[in-house]
Each structure stands twice: as C-alpha cells, then as structure tokens.
Amino acid sequence: MDNRRPIRIVLAKVGLDGHDRGIKVVARALRDAGMEVIYAGLWQTPEAVVRTVADEDAAWLGLSLLSGAHMTLVPRVLELLKKANLNHVGVLVGGIIPEEDIPKLQQMGVARVFGPGTSMAEIVTFLHDWANKSGAVHD
Amino acid sequence: MIEGLLDQFRRGDRQALSRLLSLASYGEIPIASLSGLPGPAKKCRVIAITGSGGVGKSTLIGKLISIIRREHQTVAVLACDPRSPLTGGALLGDRFRMVSAPREDDGIFIRSLAASPGYGAVAENLAPMIQLLKSFAFDTVIIETVGAGQGDTAVRDLADVVVLLLQPEMGDELQWEKAGLLEVADIVVIHKADLPGAEETATQIQNILGLSMKVSPKVIQVSSKSGHGLDELWRAIQTGSSSH
Numbered sequence: 001m002d003n004r005r006p007i008r009i010v011l012a013k014v015g016l017d018g019h020d021r022g023i024k025v026v027a028r029a030l031r032d033a034g035m036e037v038i039y040a041g042l043w044q045t046p047e048a049v050v051r052t053v054a055d056e057d058a059a060w061l062g063l064s065l066l067s068g069a070h071m072t073l074v075p076r077v078l079e080l081l082k083k084a085n086l087n088h089v090g091v092l093v094g095g096i097i098p099e100e101d102i103p104k105l106q107q108m109g110v111a112r113v114f115g116p117g118t119s120m121a122e123i124v125t126f127l128h129d130w131a132n133k134s135g136a137v138h139d
Numbered sequence: 140m141i142e143g144l145l146d147q148f149r150r151g152d153r154q155a156l157s158r159l160l161s162l163a164s165y166g167e168i169p170i171a172s173l174s175g176l177p178g179p180a181k182k183c184r185v186i187a188i189t190g191s192g193g194v195g196k197s198t199l200i201g202k203l204i205s206i207i208r209r210e211h212q213t214v215a216v217l218a219c220d221p222r223s224p225l226t227g228g229a230l231l232g233d234r235f236r237m238v239s240a241p242r243e244d245d246g247i248f249i250r251s252l253a254a255s256p257g258y259g260a261v262a263e264n265l266a267p268m269i270q271l272l273k274s275f276a277f278d279t280v281i282i283e284t285v286g287a288g289q290g291d292t293a294v295r296d297l298a299d300v301v302v303l304l305l306q307p308e309m310g311d312e313l314q315w316e317k318a319g320l321l322e323v324a325d326i327v328v329i330h331k332a333d334l335p336g337a338e339e340t341a342t343q344i345q346n347i348l349g350l351s352m353k354v355s356p357k358v359i360q361v362s363s364k365s366g367h368g369l370d371e372l373w374r375a376i377q378t379g380s381s382s383h
Contacts, residue, residue: 005165006227006253031228038251041235047243052234054154055248057161085154 007131009060012040012049014077017067022094026062029120035127046073050080053089060127065095070105078109090130094118141168148275149177153248156275160250163267170267176274183273185280186376187294189260189320190304192286195330197236198363199304200281204237206373208246212278215248217269219262219285222253229253233283248277259293260284269297289319300379302326302372303356305344307336315347324356325379328372332360 011027013020020042027037038056040049053061061081063074074093081089093105094114102113111130114123141162147155162168188196200216207214218233231251252262261284272280284294295301303324315321327348329341341358348355357375361368 006229027230031223031230032226034223034226034228036222036229036231036251036253039230039232039235041232045243051243052249055157056234056251057157 007035007060007127008038008056008058009035009062009127010038010040010049010053010056010058011062011064012044012052013042013064014044014046014049014073015065015067015069016043017065017069018042019066019095020064022066023062023064026064026094026120026123029124030127033124033128046076046080049077050084050086053081053086054084058089060090060092062092062094065093065097068096070095070097071101074105074110075108092123092126141172145176148271151275153245156248156271157250159271160268163271164252164262164264166264168267168271170270173267173270173274176270177276179273179276181276181278183276183278183280184300184376185269185273185282185298187282187284187298187301188304189284189287189291189294189301189324190328190330191288191309194286194304194306195363196283196286196304197233199328199330199361200233200283201237202363202366202369203281203373203376204247206369207279208244211246213246213248213276214279214281215250215272215275215277216281216283217250217252217262217265217272218283219252219254219260221285222255224256248272248275254285260287260291261294261297265297287320289317292320292323295323300325300376302328302376304328304330305340306331307334307340309340315344321348322351326372326375327356327358328368329358329360331362331364332367333362333364 011023027039030037040052090111092112093110097113105113112126144155144159148159188200190196204214220229220231220233222229234249234251254262269280301324303320327344329337337360341360345358359368359372361372
C-alpha cells in the first residue's frame with residue numbers, strides 16, 4: 001500500500017454507553033499499525049458519526065457498543081451512511097454483541113463483528129488484508 | 140476524476156469538498172489547478188491556533204466555534220495531530236475535544252490531519268486545502284497546529300492571524316526572550332487563566348513584547364473553563380491582521 005495513503009478509520013461510540021476502555025485500546029493498536037485513527041469518542045448520535053465519516057473522508061467506521069442497543073443503533077448508522085452516499089465505507093462493530101445477533105448485523109452490511117477476546121493483530125490483519133485486496137479503498 | 144469532483148464542488152457538494160481535501164493532502168492537487176474555482180464570497184479569515192501540547196488549543200477552538208456559529212457565520216477547521224515517526228500512524232483526537240459544537244451542523248466542517256515530523260507542526264499541503272475551504276465559502280478557516288515548540292513558525296505563512304496559546308507557570312522571564320514562536324504571533328493568549336499565576340505570566344509577556352520595535356501583539360487572558368476573555372479574543376481576532 002502507498003505510504004502516503006494510510007488507512008483512515010473513524011472510531012466512535014454511539015448512544016448512552018460510557019465504556020470507552022476497549023475502543024481506546026483498539027485506537028492505539030491501529031495507530032501503532034500505521035493507520036490514521038480519528039477518535040470521535042463517547043455519546044455520539046448516529047447522525048454525528050455519519051457526518052464525521054463524511055467530513056473526515058474515512059474508509060472505515062468502527063463502532064463500539066457495550067450497551068445492548070446495537071440492534072437499534074447499528075442499523076440506524078448503516079441507513080444514514082447509505083443516505084449520505086457513503087456506501088463505500090466499511091463498518092466494523094466491536095463490544096458485547098450476542099452470538100445470535102452477529103449474522104443479523106453482517107446481513108445488514110456490517111463487514112465484521114469483533115467480540116471480547118479479539119486480538120489486536122486480528123483487527124489489524126483484517127483491515128490490511130482488505131486494503132491489499134481492494135487497493136486504495138476509495139478508488 | 141479531479142475535474143468531475145471540481146464540478147460537484149462548484150455545485151456546493153460537501154462530499155466533493157471532503158474528497159478533494161484528501162487528494163490535496165496527498166499532494167495531488169497543485170494550488171495552480173484551483174485558480175478556476177470561485178473566490179471566497181466574503182472576506183475569509185484564516186486563523187492559526189498554536190502552542191504546546193496540552194495548552195488547550197482544541198478546547199479553545201471548540202469555544203470559538205460556538206461564538207462563530209452564534210454570529211451565524213460558518214467555520215472550517217484543519218486540526219493537525221502528530222504522525223508517528225516510527226509507524227506512520229496517528230491518533231487524531233482533536234475533533235473529540237471540540238465537543239461544545241453540535242456536530243450535525245452544516246456550518247461547521249472539521250478535518251483531522253496527521254502532520255509528519257519536520258514540517259513545522261502543521262500537516263503537509265495545507266495551502267491548497269485552505270484554498271478549497273475558502274472557495275467553498277466558509278467565513279472562517281481555523282488551523283490547529285500540532286503541539287508546537289519554540290521553532291515551529293511555519294504556520295505564519297498560512298494564516299492571516301496567528302494566535303499563540305501559553306499558560307501560567309510555563310517558564311521564567313529569560314524563556315520569553317528567546318527567538319521563535321512568540322515573534323510570529325499576532326495575539327498571545329494566556330490560556331487557563333483561571334489558574335494561579337496567569338496575571339504574572341501576562342505581565343512578563345507584555346514586558347518582553349514591549350521591547351520590540353514592531354507593533355506588539357495583544358496579550359489576552361482567557362479561560363475556556365469559565366468563559367472569561369473569549370469574547371475579547373474573538374473581537375481581537377476579527378480586528379487583528381498580520382503585522383508581519
């Protein structure tokens with residue numbers, strides 16, 4: 001991959017969920033893997049997250065949910081991304097997601113769900129593989 | 140591809156702006172190729188906010204954004220954070236601190252940028268990016284530097300107004316005699332002015348600046364916490380222009 005075009009990823013927590021330890025660890029790991037991590041932080045609305053992705057021209061959006069609201073908030077984000085013409089943006093979900101919801105989320109368009117115990121290397125490899133497969137994600 | 144994007148841009152497409160900013164940041168849009176774009180509708184002011192890491196640049200910008208929106212003006216921010224010299228990665232966290240701004244607002248555009256070491260505390264290729272934002276008719280463009288050291292004066296050439304943030308208890312009097320960042324500032328803000336020692340720091344800076352021949356910059360005490368000095372700062376930014 002061209003060094004001048006690192007992977008840009010927005011990491012955000014949507015809804016009323018104050019647990020940000022996990023997302024910060026992921027942010028740090030992706031930074032150390034050479035990516036540009038735009039950390040949007042806690043208590044974001046789906047609208048604000050989509051606006052951030054658009055204005056930051058990010059190729060990826062990582063959402064962390066530990067509140068149990070993923071089946072409400074994730075579809076909302078996906079819908080808004082589509083409405084904003086951001087179909088090219090890959091969406092990752094992390095946090096506490098029950099097994100049975102994972103296929104449902106992936107069906108809706110989530111690229112991958114990373115649960116507890118995921119190694120940082122796994123997430124990094126996933127993103128790098130994707131970037132290598134598709135060249136520049138954007139073009 | 141760039142021509143198509145420029146057409147969309149002319150029609151006011153925000154996504155085209157976003158894409159063009161990325162291409163500009165990669166150095167793929169020479170500033171000459173933007174000469175055909177419409178000029179800024181009104182006088183657009185480019186403000187640089189600089190100072191050491193932790194001095195409160197992002198927080199202060201968040202407050203300025205609120206004031207600017209209160210006056211029904213629009214604002215774009217280019218927020219620079221350091222890129223790792225080891226891995227090329229970056230954690231861009233400035234946007235997060237500008238929280239006082241409602242983020243779905245069309246009158247606010249924030250782009251986070253990674254700045255490589257050795258470019259004077261700003262990201263590369265800022266000039267064409269500023270040009271794009273001006274042409275998109277933002278009333279104000281704010282550049283936030285990386286936590287800047289004494290010699291990081293590159294931002295002077297990019298901005299109409301350079302605001303340097305200092306905080307109480309940063310150094311002794313000799314510290315301020317040194318050449319560098321203090322010389323290129325139009326406005327010096329003693330930030331976190333709610334902390335003890337702000338008055339003394341302001342006085343020291345004023346004394347040092349008073350010794351130079353040129354018009355000395357305004358020194359303003361500001362507390363983003365209490366809101367003290369924010370309106371005074373905004374007025375100074377609007378009336379102040381480069382004396383350099």
